[in-house]
Amino acid sequence: MNNFWFLVIAITIASVLFFAGMRYFSLWLQAYVTGTRIHLLSLIMMSLRKVDPQVIVQVKIMAVQAGLSDISTDALEAQYLAGGDVRRITLALIAAQRAQIELDWDTAAAIDLAGRDILEAVQVSVNPKVIYCPQEKAGVRSTLDGVSKDGIQLKVRALVSVRTNLNQLIGGAAESTVIARVGEGIVSAIGACESYQEALADPTLISRKVINKGLDSQTSFSIISIDIASIEVGRNIGAQLRITQANADVNVARAEAEGRRAMAVALEQEMLAQTQENQAMVVLAEAQIPIAMADTFRAGLLYSKPFQERDRTQDMDLKRNPQQGIRPASAPDLKHYSWNPKLGNRG
Secondary structure, three states: HHHHHHHHHHHHHHHHHHHHHHHHHHHHHHHHOOOOOOOOHHHHHHOOOOOHHHHHHHHHHHHOOOOOOOHHHHHHHHHHHHHOOHHHHHHHHHHHHHHOOOHHHHHHHHHHHOOOOOOHHHHHHHHHHHEEEOOEEEEEEEEEEEEEEOOEEEEEEEEEEEEOOOOHHHEEEEEHHHHHHHHHHHHHHHHOOOOOHHHHHHHHHHHHHHOOOOOOOOOOOOEEEEEEEEEEEEEHHHHHHHHHHHHHHHHHHHHHHHHHHHHHHHHHHHHHHHHHHHHHHHHHHHHHHHHHHHHHHOOOOOOOOOOOHHHHHHHHHHHHOOOOOOOOOHHHHOOOOOOOOOOOEOO
């Protein structure tokens, strides 16, 4: 009975080893003949750790055949389990080695896990990339518009040649930041020109000013060159601004003149009102004349002779007793006299 169970267990183990050998033997043999030392038990343990042994073997073979024998199998498994693309990382390391670019496994793995395409970064570092500044839009030819000191607008399109800066690839600014910085530098360089003719005569003047500013700092790219693809003369912004300022000055002058006219009209109306007031006072004064004449007549101050011909004695009596007055002339005598305005009595 014991021999029976022993035989069953032996057959089971043999079956497991047979099927495992059938599955992993070809991979082990492929790794062995290429000089990659991966044990058969390691291949079986990869499956238990949810790692595709075929991918690890192929990547390991590529690395060893390219001379990258320092990449361990454990590092490949760890990167695979972390969600990295071990195949692209290995290809990037091979390309960097062939181009004599310093790049180790840890840096490449970190760049890959950071979400950057490490293979593309190495390829751009080997073969520089050309960036259009500004970026071309569908059906629209956009330009960078700058204004020189003489007020003339220049429309510029530039080509920026960059290569990847692997040391700044993690945490460095992306391509859009480089485009924005270059655009800002070009506009600033145009604004520093005394005349638009300077930029037209020597477009490299703009390129030199932009490159000297070190716009690629803290970015994942290194600027190789900035080439002015096209430069065109736009509007005369300075003349338009002067025209706008002149129109504004005209409007201000018109407003001030209108204010002075309104003040003059108000002053005229005030003078007219004052004239009417003075005329009313004159009418009131004229209305007092008949009343004064009546009071004079009733007081008996109308004389038959001019005031200059009166008797001095009567004047003295009048001064002594103003209330007494002088006896008016008799009725028959009054009708022979008329009122003389110049003498103040009838004559």
